[in-house]
Amino acid sequence: MPIQTGTDTAKTRRSLQVGGRDYAYYSIDAATEAGLGDFSKLPAALKVVLENMLRFEDNGRTVSVDDIKAFAEWATQGGKNPREIAYRPARVLMQDFTGVPAVVDLAAMRDGIIGLGGDPQKINPLNPVDLVIDHSVMIDDFGNPRAFQRNVDLEYERNLERYTFLKWGQKAFNNFRVVPPGTGICHQVNLEYLAQTVWTDTDQDGAEVAYPDTLVGTDSHTTMVNGLAVLGWGVGGIEAEAAMLGQPVSMLIPEVVGFKLTGRMMEGTTATDLVLKVVQMLRQKGVVGKFVEFYGEGLDHLPLADRATIANMAPEYGATCGFFPIDNETLRYLRNTGRDEDRIALVEAYAKQNGFWRGADYDPVYTDTLHLDMGDIVPAISGPKRPQDYTPLNLAARAFYKTVAEYRGVDLSVAANEMVDEGGAVVAPANDVRKTVAVEGKDYAIRDGSVVIAAITSCTNTSNPYVMIGAGLVARKARALGLTRKPWVKTSLAPGSQVVGEYLEAAGLQEDLDALGFNLVGYGCTTCIGNSGPLGDAAISKAIHDNDLVATAVLSGNRNFEGRISPDVRANYLASPPLVVAYAIAGDVNIDLTKTPIGKDQDGKDVYLKDIWPTAQEVAELVEATVTRQAFQRKYADVFKGDERWQAVEITDSETYDWPPSSTYIQNPPYFQGMSKDPGEISDIDGARILAILGDMITTDHISPAGSFKPTTPAGKYLTERQVAPKDFNSYGSRRGNHEIMMRGTFANIRIRNEMLEGVEGGYTKGPDGQQTSIFDASMEYQAQGTPLVIFGGVEYGAGSSRDWAAKGTNLLGVKAVIAESFERIHRSNLVGMGVIPFEFTEGENRKSLGLKGDEVVSIHGLAGEFKPLSLVPCTIRYADGTEKTIQLKARVDTEVEIEYLKNGGVLHYVLRNLARA
Template sequence: MTVTVGHDSAKTRQTLSAGGASVAYYSIPAAQAAGLGDFSKLPAALKVVLENMLRFEDGKTVTLDDIRAFGDWAKLGGKNPREIAYRPARVLMQDFTGVPAVVDLAAMRDGILGLKGSAAKINPLVPVDLVIDHSVMIDEFGTPRAFQANVDREYERNMERYVFLKWGQKAFNNFRVVPPGTGICHQVNLEYLAQTVWTDTDQTGAEVAYPDTLVGTDSHTTMVNGLAVLGWGVGGIEAEAAMLGQPVSMLIPEVVGFKLTGTMREGTTATDLVLKVVQMLRKHGVVNKFVEFYGEGLDHLPLADRATIANMAPEYGATCGFFPIDDETLRYLRQTGRDEGRIALVEAYAKANGMWRGPDYDPIYTSTLHLDMSEIVPAISGPKRPQDYLPLTDAKASFAKEMEASFKRPMGVEVAVKGEDYKLSSGKVVIASITSCTNTSNPYVLIGAGLVARKARALGLNRKPWVKTSLAPGSQVVSEYLNAAGLQEDLDAVGFNLVGYGCTTCIGNSGPLQPEISAAIAEGDLVATAVLSGNRNFEGRISPDVRANYLASPPLVVAYALAGDMNIDLTTEPLGTGSNGQPVYLKDIWPTNKEIADLVHATVTREAFLKKYADVFKGDTKWQGVQVTEAETYDWPATSTYIQNPPYFRGMAATPGTIKNISGARILALLGDMITTDHISPAGSFKATTPAGKYLNERQVPVSEFNSYGARRGNHEVMMRGTFANIRIKNEMLDGVEGGYTKGPDGAQTSIFDAAMAYVEQGTPTVIFGGIEYGAGSSRDWAAKGTALLGVKAVIAESFERIHRSNLVGMGVIPFEFTNGDTRKSLGLKGDELVSIEGLDGDLKPLSTVPCHITYADGSVKTIQIKCRIDTEIEIEYVEHGGVLHYVLRNLAAA
């Protein structure tokens, strides 16, 4: 791989010696000495971006004024929102979001042929790693054969996708696939792929060192910030543009400093810490901002705990949650098997370029927060959002309040479960899952969970029979050290058998509940609960049978499986009765910090990482047996219900169009606050009665083979039918109706998909209205792709989440924000209005305010001003072209 660097007008390129080798690098102190500004007090996270400017400065996409702007940022107290062109070193994908990205690349190869270009021009220009981690579902659990059974089922369901990905691995340059059953992309990235300081040859043949940076097609890409690697989640659309050589257009961010002091008290975990951090940063407000952690507390915070905090940056709303390079960074690189020469380079580079966190590290921040870690208490978060922080002492009372206030259901309703000797009631825990990248990367909480299981087993406790338990580690190293410590046997004994290596429950791949349990929940209209060690607990995400979802540390997940009920105060009431007939309390089975630390030290070894990552791209015999052709373009199977050639480039002209006003648009949906991409984007399972289910039924696919929306992300026909189809979404055009419904052109209730297609057939544009933080949550490209394919021309909301706003623009859908205090409620919108937006067809500037005319059912018209959230000049071009991929394709065809 060759990196193309700029022409370095300020002569900042210097030579660095480390580990017995010399490399070139771009020096921030040299840029300061050249008079470009005082950069000495910049946060390390921002210095990474500044170095990117130095390395790619070419007088066009990056200018000396862009570099000087970083000095002005410091002088202005941490604010200077100048637009810059940033180029990440690499791209990381998981298979749910990666499959449609590779589908688009394959479609672009077809599309460029239509423009008389060469298919060989379509390749990633930066390294891309795709980790297959989102496809395994928990069909079988609680048995020794659960892992193999789930893997076998995974291959049966997903072979079409895997054939396609393996073709892509052969067809495209700079594209690697980590096979199924290896681990979660963020954990594999943290433990193996990331280097903290990257090296490559430039166009002169010289080796250049620079900070390891990336964008990922999953919002939790931020996890690697714990290793001082600057990365964040983008939509698949942005990631594809980055793969194809387009810089990421961004504004120089504000950086919030989060000072950590003190040490964690006995009995608390990194999960307890991160849930408090999420609450504090959500309250502070960090959307579109970097967060950097600093302070003497980092001297006592293991890198695994840092990665846990960094992972949940999307939950506190930040672009990233960065930890600077220090001694702990080097220790972790060494422990996880990185080369000693690379470790020496990381230290030398960080110290030479002002990115090292030593005792005197004290940069300027835009604003700051402080947390004394000794104040952290055991906690969970729920029942609907990661920021809904609950000290464990308040969990029982909070659930009772939620039953009355949120779920509006009485407590105490009991339903007998057919064929079983127990009854279910609201609050019963039916899913307890140790899952997701957030915590399975952290040996302290995994070993802690194993010790809770060991102590519970010794006292004769077991999971309650209605609880579906699972352990889905983020890498094979976890199994290595759990087995070395003898803890997997204890976890097995209380139901936490290995079910697979991947994102399972956290993304809705929890699999079906026992049919009799599901029936009992439905019969009593019960509020069943799930407790998981994940990072997401939005409505409808975990299981269609579960209404209340709680995030918790792995040890607490085990404890809740033993208790089986949210209506128990784990801090004061017994979890169950031991084999000696005595009550067993949480304090009886909770390990000490020293017990955990001693086992981590003894079992989490460099040798374990070297062993498990020795041949990470090889895969098991099933993967090795997948046969593919080596054709330059993909032979799209006409009958495939998993992979279809998307319509984006069909009949595309060689030249772009212009942005047009929106006239006489109908409202497709009126949506409230915090409408997440989980509400918008198709995810999880779906029924035969849905538009997507009907599509598959028409193609003779039985319900048992529906798989999930995520697995079918390579088929736009399925995905557009699942857009806005979340079972918990509420369209305010309809009173009290949950699910993806609206009013069609005839005013009758129908599915959003059917209404959208009827409007498309009429040639009538549509718009969506929303509230605060529209598009929060995961960086799912299909939330934007589906919106575009439904014919939506604009989304008008009070505010947008960063990634989703960008993705809408990338698909040619224009985001607008209300101004002057207007909202859908203050305007009295009912959904039967006509909407026209002017001021788009002239010389539209980024962030322009334009008039919007709303014609009510009685014929009255109200004109309001709305802000066009096309934020930059390049985004104007993207929309003119019809989307970022069209922009790239036309440029490549013309090159």
């Protein structure tokens, strides 16, 4: 269907001719000429949003001329003007873990609109939606030539219900395409194929309009495409569904932090080392809710693959996005990845004509700035549980010893004093806190720090041929010297696109990787999302659990939160693909790879990391020879067709979905059932009980885990009661289309700690009788009694993935409010979108200063009647001894639109009612 544009009150529409074709576009210079302000010093990232305002300005119905003027005021006010605006991205990107529940919601909305007397065909995406099935493959088999096919076979066995449902959705909904399993990771497919940098479409008058490519995605690492100058960020599935259905994204004009890069990378360092340092610096700076834009002469030496690696990690440094402006490198990448030459010419002409080009004189105004000389970068890893836990490689072993000491309850200052370096290994002769145990039936022992998973995985690095070729060369050099992985290490290679497989084969490097156990296991997101599968041997897992070892994983991903990678692993480290190979050979994080031999060659001589590390020239020559335009064109020629298995998936031809009652994967959610035609009002919260008191940096993984679960959990019991064997449980992520499982999995991470219980890990709390029980069971009891619930948290509550089930599950557990010191952007928005009110403490109060134990009764007033965005409201806490304390809370309901969402019970209810009335 034609794109909609606004009324263009300021007459900013202009014409651009490129290669004999005429394009309409909305001119930023024309806005200046119309007297709306000087926009010349705006960062390119913000100009993208400004262009959106020009194109959709509609006399104030959603976008006003004053909204446009606000951008000029932003530049003159030091890069700040937090005005609420309505932003409309060009398209939506999904992966299957987050996409399945979104399509479930759309199918449920079709049922719901029929119940309200509306037309089900009104529930259709108005903007293009691409869903890439990439999160479902698990590493059951590894380290052999049949691993890929075996894992694919198991993927289809486990997920056929989900795939049938998605294929139905592709046929039932307009503007909705599905990229089949085995193609690659959504962000890499987006970067290499879907993204255009400048988008074009036909408007209602038949003119071809050119405008910046923009999107929102249901995965937080949607930001990766900012490396290609495409403005995009992660939102929850709830927000994405609203965007699909034509609702603008309500946002404040963001602050933009400029990150200046100078110099160039030194020999022996990688883009991963650079991005881990960038994450640390920006986390320390504090950029939550802000745009980050990279600039400076260092970009002249930074390949687009490296830019994409940095942009991918924006959620890890907390920013909405990490944007790189259009320049010659953008054009080079578009050409090298097979984009049409006419499109590349348009990108260059449009960027230069409309002020988006990064030339030598590019020097915009920023809210604040940072600077990094890339010549200062050293090899590094990050861990053991946060991406910002940056550690130079030469300090990694010492840092791990401290991690073990802390876990074992040893005073850290004492542990630090005990540590000495002996030949590069960290040794504590007197009181070594590390355990070593023999593995039953094996001729080896493992200890605290043994690497049991070494995975080249995730979108972050597999999009980057420099680090992938580098990993292959490390394998080649190690193989030539007779080195291989340690027998306790589970190794895997899960590229982000089929192109990676092609160039590794073309370079002859896949054979070398295979020799070290890095056989292809699948094209998708595996270890990084918790699809790591069982360890190489059950005896290894038994040794870890029986002796409470701090086993480790080293992965080239972007997430290493507690409990995410594997239930057998406590310490997870992010590293470059070449370092992942090196750690698989070493098999232990207790050694300093910069000094200690990594192994011995065929002649018994010590081999060091420097002996197997490739030079930058070696890597560059192979990249130039094997990463070709033709390879991209070949692999993406039939991207939506899929293999024989996908083509054989049979679907019904129906407008609404026939929900199979026996399905344990797809169920009709309760959100829209029995819904009234009119919205209600926001009510005060009276007599609420506390479901959980949680600490700092509670991630969406803690709230809604994605990995495996056991038969003893509420979700496991639900499936067991339905005769599903534990081997067929699959994962929480794959079960997101079934609310019954997901609500049972909410707050069920094996590493979460509820401060209401002393020394207990996992999803437990106190029920109405004061006894320990699961959070799910306690919630059901409280809800049966009609008792509202609240959650207390610390700083950065809801960090991590844009996981809508973290908000949906919270809602279904009967939680009316989450009270924390601060929230991460996406989760705050998702809570509001599900009708749960987020509140922040004020005046220095927090859960600790209030002395909360969990047996208090909480009431929050000031919500009924004239409740406004960002209101301060009174919260009364009645303690078990009868005393009361009243504090002020700040409601993190940021806009008037969000007030309307709450009145409707959530954003989807709001959209559904409006569509039913239209």
